[in-house]
Amino acid sequence: MDFAFGSEDELFRAEAHDWLAEHFTGPFAALKQQTGGHPGEAHGDMAVRRGWERDLGTGGWIGLGWDRTHGAYGNRAATLTQQVVWAEEYARAGAPGRLGHIGENLLGPTLLAHGDSAQRTRFLPPIARGEEVWCQGYSEPDAGSDLAGLRTRAVHDPGEGTYRITGQKIWTSLAHEADWCFVLARTEEGSQRHHGLSFLLVPMDQPGRIEVRPIRQLTGTAEFNEVFFDGAVARAEHLVGGAGHGWRVAMSLLAVERGVSTLVQQIGFAQELSRVVRLALETGAAEEPVLRDRLIRQWAELKAMRWNALRTLGSAQRPAPNSARPTRDPAPRKAAPHGLPPGSAGPQTPPVSPGPVSPDSGSPPDSGLPDSGPFHSGPGDPGYSGPQDPGAPSVAKLLWGGWHQRLGELAVQVRGAAAALGPARWTAGRPYELDAFQRLFLFSRADTIYGGSDEIQRTIIAERVLHLPKESRR
Numbered sequence: 211m212d213f214a215f216g217s218e219d220e221l222f223r224a225e226a227h228d229w230l231a232e233h234f235t236g237p238f239a240a241l242k243q244q245t246g247g248h249p250g251e252a253h254g255d256m257a258v259r260r261g262w263e264r265d266l267g268t269g270g271w272i273g274l275g276w277d278r279t280h281g282a283y284g285n286r287a288a289t290l291t292q293q294v295v296w297a298e299e300y301a302r303a304g305a306p307g308r309l310g311h312i313g314e315n316l317l318g319p320t321l322l323a324h325g326d327s328a329q330r331t332r333f334l335p336p337i338a339r340g341e342e343v344w345c346q347g348y349s350e351p352d353a354g355s356d357l358a359g360l361r362t363r364a365v366h367d368p369g370e371g372t373y374r375i376t377g378q379k380i381w382t383s384l385a386h387e388a389d390w391c392f393v394l395a396r397t398e399e400g401s402q403r404h405h406g407l408s409f410l411l412v413p414m415d416q417p418g419r420i421e422v423r424p425i426r427q428l429t430g431t432a433e434f435n436e437v438f439f440d441g442a443v444a445r446a447e448h449l450v451g452g453a454g455h456g457w458r459v460a461m462s463l464l465a466v467e468r469g470v471s472t473l474v475q476q477i478g479f480a481q482e483l484s485r486v487v488r489l490a491l492e493t494g495a496a497e498e499p500v501l502r503d504r505l506i507r508q509w510a511e512l513k514a515m516r517w518n519a520l521r522t523l524g525s526a527q528r529p530a531p532n533s534a535r536p537t538r539d540p541a542p543r544k545a546a547p548h549g550l551p552p553g554s555a556g557p558q559t560p561p562v563s564p565g566p567v568s569p570d571s572g573s574p575p576d577s578g579l580p581d582s583g584p585f586h587s588g589p590g591d592p593g594y595s596g597p598q599d600p601g602a603p604s605v606a607k608l609l610w611g612g613w614h615q616r617l618g619e620l621a622v623q624v625r626g627a628a629a630a631l632g633p634a635r636w637t638a639g640r641p642y643e644l645d646a647f648q649r650l651f652l653f654s655r656a657d658t659i660y661g662g663s664d665e666i667q668r669t670i671i672a673e674r675v676l677h678l679p680k681e682s683r684r
Contacts, residue, residue: 215291222292226299229269234303238262241306256387259309260343267340271296272314277322280330284338301477312383313337313344317392320463324409324451333390333411347379347393347412347437348460357394358403358457362439364395364410366446366453373397373410373449375442381660385422385435388414393444394460397453407456411448412439419443428652430642464603464662475610476516479617482650483508486621489647495624508617515609601675604667611657611664618654621647 215223237258266272273285274293288296308314314337321330336342353360362377375395385391391412398406414420419442424432451459487505490496496505622629625647633645644652658664672678 215295219289219291219295222288223295223299226271226296227303229271230299230303230305233265233269234305238265238306242304256309259306260340262306263308263310263340263343265340266310267338272310272340273318273334273338276318276334280322280327281334283330283334298477301481309343309384309387310337310340312346312388313342313390316346316463317344320392320459321450323462324459328447329411329450342389343384343387345382345385345388345391345414345435345437347382347391347395349381350378351380357460360394360396360407362393362395364393364397364408364444366397371446373408373444373446375410375412375439375444377439379437379439380435381425382422382435382437383433385414385437386424386432390414391437392450393439394456397456401454404457406454407460408453409450409456409459410444411450412442412444416442428655429644429649476512476519479512479610479614482617482621483512486617486624486647489621490624493624493626495626501620501624504616504620508613508620511609511613515606515613518609519606601671604662604670604675607662608664608667611661614657615654618651618657622651 237255238261240255241259241262263272267284270284270286273283274288274296275290276283276285278287318334318337321333325333333342337344347362348357348360350360350362360377362375362379364373364375366373373395375393377395379385379391379393382391391414393410393412394407395410396406397408401407412420414422419440421438421440423436423438425434425436426432427434450456486508487496490501490505495501629648629651632643632648634640634643636643662670669681673680
């Protein structure tokens with residue numbers, strides 16, 4: 211794949227750089243991203259963070275990677291390389307983690323692939339304007355990695371034209387700030403596993419029906435939450451993809467979440483690594499052979515992750531052979547963006563605005579995927595131009611999760627004994643102070659768990675890609 215930046219890309223870079231220099235000032239500059247931070251982190255004044263989202267929307271910088279088949283919805287057109295250029299400039303400016311990441315990068319592509327015209331018209335423009343913040347209602351206390359075991363129920367009332375939702379979700383990023391939540395719930399009585407689930411768009415402002423309880427983390431922040439639904443109302447026209455088809459919608463969203471948006475994460479990773487290297491030089495830790503070898507290995511592995519992401523991007527853009535071969539699922543499904551498998555929002559070319567995977571989603575050990583699901587569509591299926599490796603999203607998650615966790619370990623190791631001390635003296639008013647490298651170490655402990663644990667990703671690769679015998683679920 212030719213991934214060189216052309217003259218138009220450099221003009222786009224200059225525009226992005228100038229816009230950020232002009233707008234990322236004043237109260238917004240106080241939100242500057244720190245090493246070890248996290249886009250979901252409860253950092254900075256939330257009113258200012260919402261103002262930053264609206265400023266991005268006014269500038270047309272939200273939704274650059276959205277498929278434009280159904281409309282622009284307020285954003286500007288941008289090629290894939292221009293999307294990466296924007297992400298690079300955003301990271302270089304130290305601009306804050308995105309409050310609108312979940313709406314823009316997860317729900318947006320999902321509505322473009324599975325939503326109807328009314329849903330796209332209602333929900334995409336406010337996301338593009340930076341006006342509505344979303345959270346993700348997937349994981350539950352007994353259904354994290356085994357997402358198909360969820361118990362939250364939604365009962366349809368045809369007379370009112372609504373669904374009444376009862377249940378609990380957990381690890382819900384930014385639920386305490388979100389205006390809306392997309393919820394995976396069981397809508398068919400007696401259904402099991404991935405059958406009988408539906409994907410509902412739920413307003414969060416429902417006092418007495420929705421309760422949000424923050425969960426405090428090792429870092430001392432509380433960006434994740436428990437969410438309790440007690441008869442919460444969702445309108446029937448806000449059901450995405452049809453009743454009982456929520457699993458297909460949910461899995462295509464997870465494919466976007468775990469896909470090559472990691473290419474954008476790597477820009478931030480490179481900045482973090484450079485800071486750790488500078489620290490190692492300042493402390494003299496770089497003179498120690500073992501630590502020096504680990505630093506070099508981190509650099510080499512980051513390069514390998516970048517080329518793996520580029521390989522996946524190139525594969526997504528190549529036309530597929532044998533396009534006349536019939537698909538294994540003859541039932542008609544909606545066309546997906548970017549020429550990906552029908553019914554899939556696709557892991558290959560999601561929008562690349564800065565943001566990581568979110569901790570509040572999981573995947574069952576067997577993925578729960580029906581044989582015709584998005585991970586099974588292949589190069590012979592009509593319209594397919596996705597990667598030749600259907601395990602690419604799982605491989606990407608395995609690569610970056612372990613890499614970032616090891617970087618966090620290095621960040622404290624190069625500091626030696628000083629890593630055990632806080633940046634300021636303990637006071638009753640501020641008893642839990644951490645520096646940037648300590649936050650990086652503590653937060654990255656979760657990298658191999660959220661968004662689908664390493665064990666789950668290996669199982670997906672083994673069973674769905676290598677076709678090894680399935681592991682016993684007893």
